[in-house]
Amino acid sequence: RIAEAMVDASVDLPPLAPKGKLLTITTPDALKYGVADLQADTLEELLTKLKLKGATIVHPKVNWAEKIGRFLTGSIMSSILMSLGGLALLMGLYTGSIVALTIGISCFALFFFGHYVSNLAGYEELILLLLGVILLVIEVAVIPGFGVVGVLGILFILIALVLSSSGLDIPTQWKTRVIGDGLLKVAISVSVTALLMFVFARYFPQTRAGRRLVLETALRSGEGFSTQDAESARYLGMRGIAVTDLRPAGKIVLEGNKLDVISTSGFVSKETEVEVIEVSASRIVVRAVRG
Numbered sequence: 001r002i003a004e005a006m007v008d009a010s011v012d013l014p015p016l017a018p019k020g021k022l023l024t025i026t027t028p029d030a031l032k033y034g035v036a037d038l039q040a041d042t043l044e045e046l047l048t049k050l051k052l053k054g055a056t057i058v059h060p061k062v063n064w065a066e067k068i069g070r071f072l073t074g075s076i077m078s079s080i081l082m083s084l085g086g087l088a089l090l091m092g093l094y095t096g097s098i099v100a101l102t103i104g105i106s107c108f109a110l111f112f113f114g115h116y117v118s119n120l121a122g123y124e125e126l127i128l129l130l131l132g133v134i135l136l137v138i139e140v141a142v143i144p145g146f147g148v149v150g151v152l153g154i155l156f157i158l159i160a161l162v163l164s165s166s167g168l169d170i171p172t173q174w175k176t177r178v179i180g181d182g183l184l185k186v187a188i189s190v191s192v193t194a195l196l197m198f199v200f201a202r203y204f205p206q207t208r209a210g211r212r213l214v215l216e217t218a219l220r221s222g223e224g225f226s227t228q229d230a231e232s233a234r235y236l237g238m239r240g241i242a243v244t245d246l247r248p249a250g251k252i253v254l255e256g257n258k259l260d261v262i263s264t265s266g267f268v269s270k271e272t273e274v275e276v277i278e279v280s281a282s283r284i285v286v287r288a289v290r291g
Helices: 027-031 043-049 064-072 076-097 098-117 123-141 148-166 172-206 208-215 229-233
Strands: 238-241 248-256 257-261 273-279 284-289
Touching: 064 076, 064 098, 076 098, 076 148, 076 172, 098 123, 098 148, 123 148, 257 273
Parallel strands: 257 284
Antiparallel strands: 238 248, 238 273, 248 257, 273 284
């Protein structure tokens, strides 16, 4: 009860600590109430009282893996890895980019490596992470659209993050509070990721790099793309076939030319007929032809 009152203000322990205040205890009181067994001011005095005088003292050294683990499990670095990993995974799902997925997976791998080396995560968290990543890869590469498999993948990864952020073998009465701290840390990272994803989706496609990555329409004619805005304008109202999934960005074939487009119909599966409804200097917009 005394140890619990030192970390939980809801514990009522009169006269030492009334309910609502954390218990602070002096060394004499700790000895009096059995919280401490003895007092020693130096290591030599401690060895003498333990009847270990003359014992060989071995100072453990921190190896390179433990140093890396400490660095990766720091509050700032672990939050950066969670936020960057989540953003990269969402970008991968949004654009279908394998590079973004690889970056996201790498961030989470570093996060769990640090927690595993520091004994804050076990095989259970690693298994949940791997299952989540596998489900997300299946969602992007195999199953059209974004559905139950993708949601389960994200859920498994979030559960693994919460358990790793809690990461202590503690008494049952403290578990709720520590898991709550882990939930708070993950919730903050998810909020940061959502904000960054909003900024990415809103502004990145308008940048030069964004147009090249997602919405590029003016490419080399040797690759079968139109290079003139006037020539691209003639595609307005025409119909073509999607040769890749549109997520919503992808490629279609129109009059023998392969074009990068973006769909207003959300996800459009490969080999679906689409119609060009907008052509501008930066993009070609299509919609799926229904029926």
